[in-house]
Amino acid sequence: MMQKGALNVEKIREDFPILKRKVSGGKPLVYLDNAATTQKPLAVINAIHDYYMNYNSNIHRAVHQLAEEATIEFEKTREKVAEFINARSTEEIIFTRNATEAINLVAYSWGRTNVKKEDTIVITEIEHHSNIVPWQILTSEKGAKLKYVGIDDNGYLKLQEYVDYLDSGKKAKLVSVSHMSNVLGTIVPINEIIKMSHEKGIPVVVDGAQSVPHMPVDVQKMDCDFMAFSAHKMLGPTGVGILYVKKEILEKMPPFIGGGDMIKEVHKYETRYNDLPYKFEGGTPNIADVIGFAAAIDYLNNIGMDKVREHEVELTTYALDKISRVRGVTLYGPRNSKDRGGVISFNIGDIHPHDLATIMNDHGVAIRSGHHCAQVLMERLDVPATSRASFYIYNTKEEVDIFVGALEEARRVFKI
Amino acid sequence: MMQKGALNVEKIREDFPILKRKVSGGKPLVYLDNAATTQKPLAVINAIHDYYMNYNSNIHRAVHQLAEEATIEFEKTREKVAEFINARSTEEIIFTRNATEAINLVAYSWGRTNVKKEDTIVITEIEHHSNIVPWQILTSEKGAKLKYVGIDDNGYLKLQEYVDYLDSGKKAKLVSVSHMSNVLGTIVPINEIIKMSHEKGIPVVVDGAQSVPHMPVDVQKMDCDFMAFSAHKMLGPTGVGILYVKKEILEKMPPFIGGGDMIKEVHKYETRYNDLPYKFEGGTPNIADVIGFAAAIDYLNNIGMDKVREHEVELTTYALDKISRVRGVTLYGPRNSKDRGGVISFNIGDIHPHDLATIMNDHGVAIRSGHHCAQVLMERLDVPATSRASFYIYNTKEEVDIFVGALEEARRVFKI
Amino acid sequence: MSDDIYREIILDHYRNPRNKGKLLDADVSIHDSNPLCGDEIDIHLKVDGEKIKDIKFEGRGCAISQASASMLTEMIMGKPLTSVKDLTKDDILENIGLLNLGPARIKCALLSLKVLKLGMVKYYADRDPDSAKKLQSDSTGM
Amino acid sequence: MSDDIYREIILDHYRNPRNKGKLLDADVSIHDSNPLCGDEIDIHLKVDGEKIKDIKFEGRGCAISQASASMLTEMIMGKPLTSVKDLTKDDILENIGLLNLGPARIKCALLSLKVLKLGMVKYYADRDPDSAKKLQSDSTGM
Ligand SMILES: Cc1ncc(COP(=O)(O)O)c(C=O)c1O
């Protein structure tokens, strides 16, 4: 059956050793927690292994052979990342620990330089805490304001609210918006938002943590000013985030983390900072994992991001249909798979999501439950928590069936 | 011969696969760049491998089995780190990307809250850029001052300068000092510095990047307020730094990186932060590598940090003696191995350190050359750069001999 | 497994919580949430000399956290403070009959105990600083 | 390998650099350093109509960076700007006879060319913005 889909999933699954694992006393693992972090193909695991076995070394500053090899591989990843999102140059690619740190870098460096008292930063109700808290900290420090653009009851962004806001002559210093919701799956009309914002001279930060792993993303076409995402959500290792910044903006930003590697010359009381992007990478980087990330990008490129998206649309359509037939289920977010990613949030009867996740786990099904680091959205949906199943390239319709079967089991356990 | 030393180095070497590598067309690798980063034992490489093969998952927030397994292992590392440096509790242990980020966390969070105009922060001439630049940024932002304690011509800290400074009634808001110089190897009298500082109510940051990997360190005995170090310099993976902060201080610090995981409750315009230490760990952590780091700590504990130190003193004594016999060599730093770590900086004739490193590399010897991220110290020594050989548990006297032989070769190539 | 956890009594306390609500003349009220999952519990205590005269809780969250809170209020209602002070994790897990919870779900089961301990920290703060200190340290890591 | 790199001529230029020093009436002076190793080069240019009338360099660093700078000054002294503008990495590496340098040491060899390009960016900034832009982009990544 899988052969008919966008991807040869059976073949892909062979590249992911963990998928052979049994959990909960012998159940095959059905991993549906991909929005939190994805599994890693052997190629990524081996790349890290190979680095430590053969050429582990600190980079940039040394002449010996291991250091040269490590430096070359490390910088190759930067080239691959730049190409993957179609940045103009590697100078625009900064490695951080994760998407969260990438957004904080913007808030600390660009934000503290540019945001003044009474300024407004615009975000939305679908944001992940990582795209809320840094702006709360910044605005409260500066005496600036935070404005939320709302969503409608189907989980779509109320773009008109933002249009009206701008039309009324109100100003914004910065807009920071998630490209794809990690709860509802909603894909926001990012191109319009950016176009409208630029017309008023407002730069835009895109939280691409959920979009970059799951669909083709082109920063030049999109014309965003900043974009943040995490390697671990796209087959890569933990500990690597990426911040893309347009060069002309980056050139004017003061450094964030001060230390080794980000300087050109340090004197007692003054310092000349390093060229881009190194100015923003203080200290020894996460060398092994950055190198491992290159293998993840290769893997995704081999498949093709169009195909990744196609597969997820197919699977999401199938899953939405199946889940909606389970009695007592409430689904959140857009019902049209074309408008959303492969992230399905729902509740069922009065079963709390944690309890549901526990029951799912008994059946080998790994889903996530809770607020998904999106409590503002939870308040908007007026639920304390949701359950969330999220897909990636290795998930199958058969797994969706197991998941839906487990849902029925949960209804039995809770006697609803 | 090794059997007579503090460690069974032959046996240890078997645990480090990379040491079997040949470089520069067939030469056995002699890795003497350990102050930059150390090699990793198989146990560490396998721990990371095992994580990705068997239980990779995001942590803390999920109920499913993989997440539970990953969370347990992740938090086990925190316990091991706390025990390793004898912290009072795991609440005092924060995972960062590297030592650099750890120091920046102090500068941003504690520093921006406590340092005011005209305040003085005291550091020393031996500091690594990672313990200079964050304070330059902070003091220049706040209109505060930076004061350097000097060193004498043998590379010892001029403690008296600091004594005189305090005795003259001058104030300091914070002292931040490297426990062991990454260039000279100098071990500073950290207990005295802390005692003197505390008598005046001045908290002390210890940059333990070079000391924690190489000698027993006990934060309670030392009574430091903050300590920063990096896993990758002590057999651990890249991408993991540790910040230790006394709980009573940490409790009063505002957050640094805002985002997922570091919050308790997020509302639109206000947020309650998480318990310690999570409040300071925003976003998905570097899960695999933190878990891998536990294996490094186990490895060092198995050997015993006393033995590690003993081995390095022995090797350093041997190497200092041998190198000082090479014609044209200038050695920097204390000559008594008891006062220093296994880090030897030197120059030879008019051979620039980069050229020397290139020649060394031809002989399979990996040393570092340059300013070692310590340009203030280079200015003090009045050299543009030095060559540096640095040791760890797997290095042998035979390797020192190969290194010294290569030095003689360099003299021939440069005709001196 | 799930069937062992979600026994009749747990579902009953979840759906029909005992002692749920506000306590207007409470001596101590305290709130905490489980950052890992967002479960929330408020506990209100009325202390009469040396015993718990009345207790109510408010909260939202999973069956385990809410049933555990409900069962906790029944367990300690009218009990002397001295014994309540020393309640351990195991006491609670036994009380609700769940001894095999994994580390994530155990936090749910213990949230109400944590809140209770924090409430008693508040209560003892001036009256008996040593007990307050001990309770505070008991509550961390729960 | 080392013997191939540190040939007589490289050591000679390193120990007896040509055109080293300041140029008091320079039209352009520019400084840069290699952040990876700290090598520093200053180049001072005197431009006479369309050609390099005089060039001097100051610097400190390794034999490769200093010899390369010294040899560069000899190479372009008196040459028309138009040809100097188009100098490539390979021209330099050929000039110093080092075609097999690894990525770290190649930065040493090219530092003086980078500084020269940056100097010409400065020179062309107003005179010929297009050339300035091209030179700027040539110099990045060196
Ligand atoms: C003394 C000292 N401090 C700080 C650092 C910075 O460590 P990292 O690059 O891992 O942040 C180093 C290592 O380079 C060091 O030697």
Ligand SMILES: Cc1ncc(COP(=O)(O)O)c(C=O)c1O
């Ligand atoms: C939309 C969104 N933004 C940001 C993040 C933060 O990513 P990380 O935890 O890797 O920093 C996530 C993932 O949790 C996310 O889904």
